[in-house]
Amino acid sequence: MIRTLQRRTLTLEAPETAGRPAHVSAASGLVAVGPWLYVVADDTLHLAVFPREGNAPGRSVRLFPGELPLEHRARKAAKPDLEALCLLAPFTSCPHGALLAVPSGSTAARQRGALLPLTAEGSLLGETREVDFTALYTQLTRELGPLNIEGAAVSGGRLRLLQRGNGAQGTDALVDLDHERLLRALEGDRTLGPEAVRTVRRWELGHIGGVRLTFTDASPLPDGRIVFTAAAENTRDAYSDGPVTGSAIGVLAPDGSPLFLDAVDAKVKLEGVSAHVERGQVHMLLVADADDPAVPSPLLEAVLEGVPG
Template identity: 75%
Template sequence: MLHLTQRRTLTLQAPETPGGHAHVSAASGLVRAGKWIHVVADDSLYLATFPAEGEAPGRLLRLFPGELPLEPKARKALKPDLEALCLLGGLPFAPHGALLAVPSGSTPVRMKGALMPLAADGSLGGEVREVDFTSLYAQLTRELGPLNVEGAAVAGARLRLLNRGNGDVGADAVVDLDAGRVLRTLEAGEALKPDVVRTVRRWELGKAGNVRLSFTDAAPLPDGRVVFTAAAEDTRDAYADGAVMGSAVGVLAPDGSPLFLDGVDAKVKLEGVDARVEGGRIHLLLVADADDPAVAAPLFETVLEGLP
């Protein structure tokens, strides 16, 4: 079992909405770039950025126009549900890389992502572009049934999406997109189409207690492997929240097959992961979602031992 060490909570300089809380609560995607840690929350119109070291409050960058209501049910119905954040290279308009925020696709209003160029130090450094996932997600829904994309990572020539199969009819799946075609589409400012899909494969990750573990995020390793998080949430579908029975961390091989899976020692819903190799070990940063807007999301760290 993996031991999680809490590094900080995700406090903000100011709340997103007047009268709201000055912290990220529903943290759902995580990327460390240079001196900064970037986090998307599934109930927000903003990206939150934090110093990689220390506990200084983060600041917000607007991704989409408008305002979300504070009342939880109304906010849930209108939120863009950004569930994954991944680092992209190879974009002429973003020579230092870019972040792609990926929506879940679990309702018709959750089909819009965002592309954000980075500066040389890893901070945000350019105009935000909206990305339309509607056509791509329509094709994936035809293949998988109810969609709930929660992880995204570049693995070699593929942009790997992880679909979370929580609920009675959802399917955990690894969806490989042609990364080169995706980048060309993003560079042209066009909507993502079904022609970027290469393979769709279903997986079963086991259970925590009597509840099925399902993918919640992904992070790339330099050799083409992908670290993933998974959570066991007792819910009937991809929309409703439920009791969390536990979370786990795993690794996918470059071909997308599972190599490793281990539980964590805290009953939290892990929703975001960043991975890097240092000193021959895989070091992870992870964020959790408490499904409570009054609770600040924690940032954890851990190390995967025994994996080259």
């Protein structure tokens, strides 16, 4: 079992909007760049930015215009459901790289993402650029059924999306997009289409407490491996929430084959991971979602030792 340590909770300097708590409550994706931690939450129109070190509150950066309802059910129906955040290497219009916020695609309203250019130091630069995933997700729904993209990581000339197969009809899968086609789309009209898809492979991760484990996030390692998180949530579909029996962390080889999978000691729904290698060990920062707007998301840390290469 993997030991986790809570580093802090994700408190904010101020609420994103009036009537909301001054914390992130539904953290769903995490990227560490330079001195910053970037967190997307699945119930908001904002990105949260935290200092990488210390416990100072974070700040909110707007991704999309408008306002979401405060009431839980109405908010759930209207939210963009950003479930993954990944780091893109430099390209022409983003010479210092960028963050790509990826939507789940689990409803028609959840198919717009966001591109956020970075400075050389890893800070945000300029305005957010909206990205349309509709055409890509229409094709993936034909292949996989109900869609729920929850992880994204760039590795080996591809953007690997992790599909979370909630419920009896859900399918976990690895979807590899061609990196060059992705960048051409982002340089153009920022509309992602089915021509970017290279491979789609279905997956089974096992169970915790009798509940099926499903992908929740991904983070690349320098050698082409990918660290992923998974959660066992007893829910009937990609829209509904349910009780969580546990979470796990795993590693995929560059070709997508499994290398490692183990449960974590904390009974949380892990939703985001940012990993790096230090002295032969995989060090991870992790965020979890309590599915309760009154509860701040925690920032956890963990280390993997002796993972096969």
